[in-house]
Amino acid sequence: MAVALPIEVGDSPRPGCNENGVVAVYKYGFGHSAAYCSCGWTGRRRHLKAAAEQDAWAHSMREKCTISVPLVISTHRIA
Ligand SMILES: [Zn+2]
Numbered sequence: 001m002a003v004a005l006p007i008e009v010g011d012s013p014r015p016g017c018n019e020n021g022v023v024a025v026y027k028y029g030f031g032h033s034a035a036y037c038s039c040g041w042t043g044r045r046r047h048l049k050a051a052a053e054q055d056a057w058a059h060s061m062r063e064k065c066t067i068s069v070p071l072v073i074s075t076h077r078i079a
Helices: 049-063
Strands: 022-027 033-037 066-074
8 A cells, every 4th residue: 555645625526427426335244245335336245344344445535435424334134
């Protein structure tokens, strides 16, 4: 992680990405977490919640989407 991302203040919206989304990690239970963003991006299904969180952070930095607070949202699945 030696890459420094330039932080631009007030940069103009890019075509095709006119609105930044909100990215969150959804925890579906043991061994299944995935990041989703309201901009349409979907992260890979992860066995580790931390891996899904990293997906969310990486997407947030790349696409300038907002990290959800709280980041991890637990969903209850009825088996
Ligand atoms: Zn996004």
